Amino acid sequence: MSEKGPFQNGNKVADSSSAGSNSDGSCMELRIPDDVKDENKRVSIPVVAVKLSICFIAGIVFGFALEKGRVFEPKSIRHQMVFESFIMLKMFLSATGTGLIVFSLLSAIQATKPYLAAVSDEFVSCFKEKGILTSMTGPFILGVGMTLSGACPGMVLVQVGAWTTNSIFTLIGCLFGALTYGLIGPLISKISKPKKCPENHQVHSTFKWPFFAVALPLGLLIGVVVVILEKFWDWQRDLRDLYSNKTLHEQDNIFTAVAWRPSVSGVIIGLLQLPIVFAVKDTLGGSSSYVTVVSQWLVTKKLQETFPYLEKKRTGLGNWWQVLYVSGAILGGAISAFLSNTIATAHGPSIPTALLGGILMLWGARLAAGCTSGHGLSGLGLLAWLSFLAVPFMFAGAIVTGFSMQAARVLDDYKRYTLDT
Template structure:
């Protein structure tokens, strides 16, 4: 009986992660934030579609976590999810978060993607998206090879006293969330007044599912709400790079790689990240479905194969050095008010913006021709 119950619980986890992945992929495809030109223009501060979606998702995640923390029947599950996030950071420091975030940001601009978005690009058949995914897998392998030396140089010598902003300020989480969400909501509203989303992305098609685009703030709210089923069913939060590491660790060539120094055993044996593989598969399927319904699959221009591959490699390597990606640190970490996420996210976008401006204004390379 206990074995049967355990199998049923596992099946529910994988089903939930798959369905959540489909919704994630469908929603981000409709939000258009997966288009390489949209991301690059965001880094040049000429298109704010990504920022509107990102801020909306972070604010919704904060509210979702707040509600889960206050309900007696779900507060324990929320505590577990928070502990899982802290555990995933291991001995990461502010230096590793900043360095990893900066490497990730550079990769985002080069590839016109991010670790979660590359799944959407593959599902929507964006040109050269498979090169980005291949680069991401090589980035995971490179991190596995260098993980020990990186940790030796950047790991914390002593456990941190505080993990979250609310712990550091000794203030209840909810008391900090309300003004933050109000500020974020006001910012998104101001951005929308300044640059309406219909002027930043192409809008066509009829019907809620057949239309090419949804408002980015609507997409952000839906993505933020996905935190609720993941916390309640899986006991974890949104994130993708650990899933890529787990995927690489389960390839047939893994035993050979480990003989030459790749440390992938812990990712293969760690079943807690297995749900992310189902989530990633669902995300690709959701993007495929959305782009097919709107008749846009295969119509989005990608970036140069070298930029795709190199950017994908930097994205994943940076994510692992910093302990999280745009989903992990950006949505979940910021939603939980993790101190390391507060360091990683500005470094991420700061490096991405610097890279974009460097390419355009110093090297005089049109951002849409890379």
Template sequence: MPPESTLIEARKGRPVHDANANITKEVEELDELFSEKTNDNHGVVEVLPQKDETEFDISSIVKLLICAIAGILDGLAMEKGRVFEPSVIRHQFEFRSFVMMKMFLAAVSSGLLCLALMSILPSTSQRFQLARNSFIERFQLKGYLSSAIGGALLGSGMMIAGGCPAGVLVQVGAGISSSVVTFMGCLFGAFLYGVSEPIITSLTKPTEPLKHITFDGATNRRYFNLAVPFGLALIPLIAILDFAIPWTQEVSTDVTSDSGIFTSRAWAPYYAGALIGSLQVPMVLFVSENLGGSSSYCTMASWTLPGDLLKQISPYLYRMRTGFKNWGMATYVTTTVVGALLSSVLAGSFGTTAGVSLHHAFIGGYTMIFGARLAGGCTSGHGLSGMGNLLLLSFAAIPAMFVGGSLTAAYMHMMNII
């Protein structure tokens, strides 16, 4: 039996011990509220058919609009935080700059605190749990092996391309010359993983179900009681890093001029990161989804072939082709182009950031997406949402990402590649 999520176990009628104290009852209530509707007709319970995920109504359009707005804000924050710059990402893995780390930790901290608050408020707790269960469900075929190997490949690809899955289209919007080639590499990586997914899954899936999926499940404590201290503990760490190396000395652009909030070329990375982490709120409340990035490339790659042919070549990509969850994430990621474009044009920085060589862009693009899909998430999926949901696999994938990127940086310097 493959490892299954909390939600799946609850639906099969088995006890669930891996979430908040009363998760079994909560999940049953959520299923009743959001999934199945029944009519009691003289003692006969009729289960009404669920809505076809491929059908879009006004509600779906509104949700896609929310995804688009969130994506625009994400693109703006990433452009202002300068983490879309290839040099910033490469310098992080070389330990020459910590802009990326500061922004990442701020986004994780902000996301954790927002999710923790939503987990206890009566008006949002059900939506939080629904989104959390949906997120955990995606990792039913993942284990520590795939998370570690995939995370290392993700970091390696990020170092080579000077980008991250969620930031490639930000680079496109900001006018980086190599960004389109990186994007093409990402689509190739998604297609390559989709074709080989059955073999990879058979080789890497755990032989036994994971005993625990989350930290709160492993420690038998409430999510809120763990998420809040973790989120708060990251704040002084960010402060120490910025005290040791001020961010104004790390970014390549001029930040001394007195500019407005949108015309400024750079924001403090912790402010930009906090904005991105807070985007968990609209995504959870209105879309019932957490932030992600790499899965959208599978959706976009699936559009390159006719449906019948794709179904034969890659059932995995065929499943990613339609459905609101897939289209919602694709909308979120693609609209980051708009946010980055607006931000760079207003600041007068469009097209001023140097890219990487085209072969590095392509190789890095497909390596990081292949690794992200193998791990089950990228810097957004594992980093923001996985760590935000206290997913144990994410605490294996993210350190592996930094190790993979740093080892690749050392190798590239040793071979005089950069």
């Protein structure tokens, strides 16, 4: 997720008893229990190093799977939004469905229930300053940026690793978007913060049903949808769309193959929830890593007090694990592209379009408290109400932009080489 609650050394410092509403109905600030503070002090540097290593390795797998699934290519993303390709939808649904099944199993096993409880509480804490309005407008803006850049906050790192044309400028746009939002974050939160705090943030708690009873059937249902999509829309058809001027040779080696079946890549990504949950008691997400990176200039107490939004993302394992994760995604994308000899073969947008798309993606993700991974994979997986609202608006913004670009005949305007404008 992206709008992180307070973390120290990778341990959650707020439980469900501290999240809720004041007597006037407004959302409470989360407080750090003393016993958790004491526990955090006992975490050693070697333990932190192991946790960060796990996140880095998970990021490598994430980048590798996205590159092999070909969903990272701007053409895959843009054509998904005008329903001419279904690589992205297959991967998104299979990753979400797998995540739902993973979380439901964690909730059913006695030894892992505390992990899911900690993850759920942390995720819910992200919404203390978010409501319906921000969960509609933020994702819509994010979706516009997705189609313009042919990326998403997590995908752009894989694009950089595979050296997709002008993806470095999408990354620069994301960093600039994170910085500018961070500078005025408190003002945005003050204006958009809901007056009433919802009593229940998750579907199962609203209806007082066991998490397992909702998540598992939903995950299996999504799996059925993916199977139907794979049956009636051959993934090779999408590959021919991507590589109309090339001959793709069959590969026996899964590491050197140009592409995997999208649903297989999605399942692998969904399974990555497990190491992240056990390592840092969190879920897949990437957009807050940009804020952590751009907040490092706050080196004085005066600057830290002036820009509190940036300051709370600056330090701590709860923030830096995502930086290691997305750094691993760059490496994973590069390794996969190198093995399949597809480095620099994916074409991207012009420099201005890449920059604008990156800025809009991060502004939308920050406003919504989540990106494609945060709301889409983790939020839906944890049955968060605002995520069920955010995801449709995210794709609505992307689809409207896609058809608008198609009508203007610029949807397939790609550049062959980086620095092409």
